[in-house]
Amino acid sequence: MSPRPPLVTFLSDFGLADEFVGVVHAVIARLAPGAAVVDLAHQVPRHDVRAGALTLWRASEWLVPGVVLAVVDPGVGTGRRAVALEVPSAGAIFVGPDNGLLLPAALHLGLPTSAVELPDNPRAKGATFAGRDVFAPAAARAAAGVPIGELGRAIDPSTLQGDPIPEPILESGEIKTEILWIDHFGNAQLNITAGHARQLLGAEVTRARTVRGTVPVRVVGSYGEIEADHTALVIDSYGLLALSRNRSSASSAHDLRPGQPVWLCPQSDHPR
Amino acid sequence: MSPRPPLVTFLSDFGLADEFVGVVHAVIARLAPGAAVVDLAHQVPRHDVRAGALTLWRASEWLVPGVVLAVVDPGVGTGRRAVALEVPSAGAIFVGPDNGLLLPAALHLGLPTSAVELPDNPRAKGATFAGRDVFAPAAARAAAGVPIGELGRAIDPSTLQGDPIPEPILESGEIKTEILWIDHFGNAQLNITAGHARQLLGAEVTRARTVRGTVPVRVVGSYGEIEADHTALVIDSYGLLALSRNRSSASSAHDLRPGQPVWLCPQSDHPR
Amino acid sequence: MSPRPPLVTFLSDFGLADEFVGVVHAVIARLAPGAAVVDLAHQVPRHDVRAGALTLWRASEWLVPGVVLAVVDPGVGTGRRAVALEVPSAGAIFVGPDNGLLLPAALHLGLPTSAVELPDNPRAKGATFAGRDVFAPAAARAAAGVPIGELGRAIDPSTLQGDPIPEPILESGEIKTEILWIDHFGNAQLNITAGHARQLLGAEVTRARTVRGTVPVRVVGSYGEIEADHTALVIDSYGLLALSRNRSSASSAHDLRPGQPVWLCPQSDHPR
Numbered sequence: 122m123s124p125r126p127p128l129v130t131f132l133s134d135f136g137l138a139d140e141f142v143g144v145v146h147a148v149i150a151r152l153a154p155g156a157a158v159v160d161l162a163h164q165v166p167r168h169d170v171r172a173g174a175l176t177l178w179r180a181s182e183w184l185v186p187g188v189v190l191a192v193v194d195p196g197v198g199t200g201r202r203a204v205a206l207e208v209p210s211a212g213a214i215f216v217g218p219d220n221g222l223l224l225p226a227a228l229h230l231g232l233p234t235s236a237v238e239l240p241d242n243p244r245a246k247g248a249t250f251a252g253r254d255v256f257a258p259a260a261a262r263a264a265a266g267v268p269i270g271e272l273g274r275a276i277d278p279s280t281l282q283g284d285p286i287p288e289p290i291l292e293s294g295e296i297k298t299e300i301l302w303i304d305h306f307g308n309a310q311l312n313i314t315a316g317h318a319r320q321l322l323g324a325e326v327t328r329a330r331t332v333r334g335t336v337p338v339r340v341v342g343s344y345g346e347i348e349a350d351h352t353a354l355v356i357d358s359y360g361l362l363a364l365s366r367n368r369s370s371a372s373s374a375h376d377l378r379p380g381q382p383v384w385l386c387p388q389s390d391h392p393r
Numbered sequence: 394m395s396p397r398p399p400l401v402t403f404l405s406d407f408g409l410a411d412e413f414v415g416v417v418h419a420v421i422a423r424l425a426p427g428a429a430v431v432d433l434a435h436q437v438p439r440h441d442v443r444a445g446a447l448t449l450w451r452a453s454e455w456l457v458p459g460v461v462l463a464v465v466d467p468g469v470g471t472g473r474r475a476v477a478l479e480v481p482s483a484g485a486i487f488v489g490p491d492n493g494l495l496l497p498a499a500l501h502l503g504l505p506t507s508a509v510e511l512p513d514n515p516r517a518k519g520a521t522f523a524g525r526d527v528f529a530p531a532a533a534r535a536a537a538g539v540p541i542g543e544l545g546r547a548i549d550p551s552t553l554q555g556d557p558i559p560e561p562i563l564e565s566g567e568i569k570t571e572i573l574w575i576d577h578f579g580n581a582q583l584n585i586t587a588g589h590a591r592q593l594l595g596a597e598v599t600r601a602r603t604v605r606g607t608v609p610v611r612v613v614g615s616y617g618e619i620e621a622d623h624t625a626l627v628i629d630s631y632g633l634l635a636l637s638r639n640r641s642s643a644s645s646a647h648d649l650r651p652g653q654p655v656w657l658c659p660q661s662d663h664p665r
Numbered sequence: 666m667s668p669r670p671p672l673v674t675f676l677s678d679f680g681l682a683d684e685f686v687g688v689v690h691a692v693i694a695r696l697a698p699g700a701a702v703v704d705l706a707h708q709v710p711r712h713d714v715r716a717g718a719l720t721l722w723r724a725s726e727w728l729v730p731g732v733v734l735a736v737v738d739p740g741v742g743t744g745r746r747a748v749a750l751e752v753p754s755a756g757a758i759f760v761g762p763d764n765g766l767l768l769p770a771a772l773h774l775g776l777p778t779s780a781v782e783l784p785d786n787p788r789a790k791g792a793t794f795a796g797r798d799v800f801a802p803a804a805a806r807a808a809a810g811v812p813i814g815e816l817g818r819a820i821d822p823s824t825l826q827g828d829p830i831p832e833p834i835l836e837s838g839e840i841k842t843e844i845l846w847i848d849h850f851g852n853a854q855l856n857i858t859a860g861h862a863r864q865l866l867g868a869e870v871t872r873a874r875t876v877r878g879t880v881p882v883r884v885v886g887s888y889g890e891i892e893a894d895h896t897a898l899v900i901d902s903y904g905l906l907a908l909s910r911n912r913s914s915a916s917s918a919h920d921l922r923p924g925q926p927v928w929l930c931p932q933s934d935h936p937r
Contacts, residue, residue: 411848518902519904521887
């Protein structure tokens with residue numbers, strides 16, 4: 122009789138046009154009637170496991186303690202494993218396909234000490250909607266207090282799939298970073314903090330070189346500090362640097378895309 | 394004091410840009426504070442009663458027992474009736490306009506034994522938002538346990554509007570099916586199961602003829618079994634056959650639309 | 666142990682592609698586990714404070730008693746104040762930036778008698794997501810019963826920012842109105858009721874003049890009363906007149922945009 126109901130957060134690439142998300146909610150509402158179910162994002166690009174993994178990674182600390190249900194699952198119905206894993210130090214249980222979607226967020230929170238492979242649902246009418254037939258029931262049961270060990274067959278957590286978040290690299294006096302995410306406002310998040318950049322360069326960043334060209338930048342704390350028609354590196358809400366503009370889209374202005382490299386450069390004797 | 398709160402599922406063509414969906418939720422939260430309200434879909438194409446009816450039909454068994462609130466209502470404020478109907482065998486109450494939206498799902502669950510016409514809301518400022526002013530209060534009161542007979546004036550359930558789901562037809566040794574739905578991933582659901590197709594043909598399906606041309610197909614259980622750049626008939630999560638591709642859109646590849654015919658053909662002596 | 670849980674409604678320009686909305690929900694779920702949190706709209710155009718303010722204004726009476734969390738905040742991290750304000754006569758608490766977003770709705774409900782400036786969140790990793798770090802915690806605490814005076818430093822409610830809803834103006838025998846909103850169905854809401862228009866003109870409206878041309882119109886109560894390919898003034902669900910068509914978009918037909926003027930004209934001796 123806790124005053125705080127269990128929290129289930131739910132991410133997918135289902136989109137919002139069809140009934141997929143709603144049916145998953147209905148399944149959870151039956152099996153874990155006391156749980157609060159929060160939609161994290163359902164417009165992850167179709168089949169884009171990496172974009173989903175990065176979204177979970179960014180949001181993870183606000184989702185725990187709780188159950189995280191995540192379904193970006195192009196391999197549904199094939200050999201990829203359906204899993205649940207637990208990070209007890211964070212009170213976190215992740216449920217989803219074992220295709221790299223879950224592990225970056227889980228490792229960000231702590232060490233997964235146990236994992237199970239979820240069985241198929243013998244009552245499913247087809248094998249294509251594991252979100253409804255396999256993952257939602259497992260997440261709901263976990264939210265209702267069923268121990269993870271009762272959800273499936275134990276597997277070795279060290280066999281779970283997942284690529285790490287890329288590290289920034291110092292190359293010829295510049296830092297090679299990667300665009301992790303373009304958000305709704307066109308901000309391009311890089312995989313580096315302001316402090317880390319300053320430490321690697323031994324100086325402030327003054328230019329950003331994208332695949333399209335070089336932009337003079339300075340590091341600021343808010344969008345409102347950026348002059349009109351200029352681009353800057355904002356310290357974003359995750360503490361990372363993001364290429365941003367004030368009331369317009371840095372992504373559109375510089376044709377930026379997730380996965381592209383961006384080089385951060387210190388003051389130079391040969392300004393552009 | 395049931396441990397399982399009543400479930401209200403909500404479908405509309407309101408879209409998510411405006412406040413329509415949120416205001417309906419607020420109305421329900423006031424009148425049925427213990428209910429779990431789940432959004433099923435709000436991006437049903439504007440005024441497309443049939444698309445909404447098929448969505449409810451597909452999802453119906455996951456929505457009950459519970460109250461289903463559905464509003465795709467181009468005739469709002471005119472002579473069409475506002476109704477609630479009950480399928481007691483499924484613990485289901487449907488609330489919405491009597492324009493064909495509700496009946497396919499209701500009949501899929503069982504026999505509607507009672508129905509009422511909902512009165513206008515005398516406090517409404519206009520006649521154009523029955524979702525907020527008429528349907529949501531009725532759905533909330535039903536969820537709060539008010540018997541359907543107290544929601545309005547009894548009408549004969551046999552007078553409710555609704556076209557049946559079309560049946561596949563055997564024509565000259567081929568099965569004429571209809572595309573019921575194109576989902577977010579571009580899968581084109583047909584109105585036939587694998588078993589029914591095999592029974593009608595007395596053979597496996599090997600070709601699908603669309604309005605654009607003929608495609609060789611085989612029946613598979615998951616998207617991952619489909620070869621690159623091929624199209625197959627997947628047994629989808631409702632048990633129906635769907636024209637699908639692996640990690641791409643069958644709808645885009647073959648220019649498929651809901652309502653189009655697709656002929657399923659057995660092995661022939663004159664392959665294409 | 667109230668049978669009616671507190672209601673928190675939430676509006677933003679965050680969109681639904683990213684995790685922003687979900688993370689705010691997760692924060693509220695932790696701090697106010699008994700609250701019902703309803704999404705009002707998250708697709709307010711980016712940085713469009715006025716569109717957000719009008720959405721809140723329209724919906725306000727369905728949102729109270731309760732807490733209204735609203736975040737359209739292009740000045741986040743700069744000098745604009747983060748505030749909470751209370752309209753006790755309506756049981757309403759508004760939480761958001763003091764940039765004109767909150768006041769039209771608040772004043773529509775009653776007189777704000779107290780307001781506070783919310784402090785920064787010292788644990789935030791950046792200054793760019795006040796929705797998560799400042800506003801959501803304040804809204805959740807208000808929903809959990811914390812008095813507004815404990816949420817921040819008292820400020821004078823008369824210093825809060827906000828432009829009033831524009832009034833229609835009688836000019837040379839015509840009424841100059843303004844398009845407040847284009848909804849999902851293409852209806853263009855004007856800032857005048859049918860009764861007010863009749864009173865100002867001393868006659869029925871028979872023509873609407875937009876920036877593109879003049880359209881013959883009559884006032885009707887429902888979309889279904891409008892003849893095919895005609896445009897009419899419908900009394901919408903807020904009691905205001907809206908340029909509308911039956912099963913198609915008046916906005917598309919006449920190239921209408923929010924903020925444009927529309928002149929309403931009485932019967933004339935010189936019909937177009």
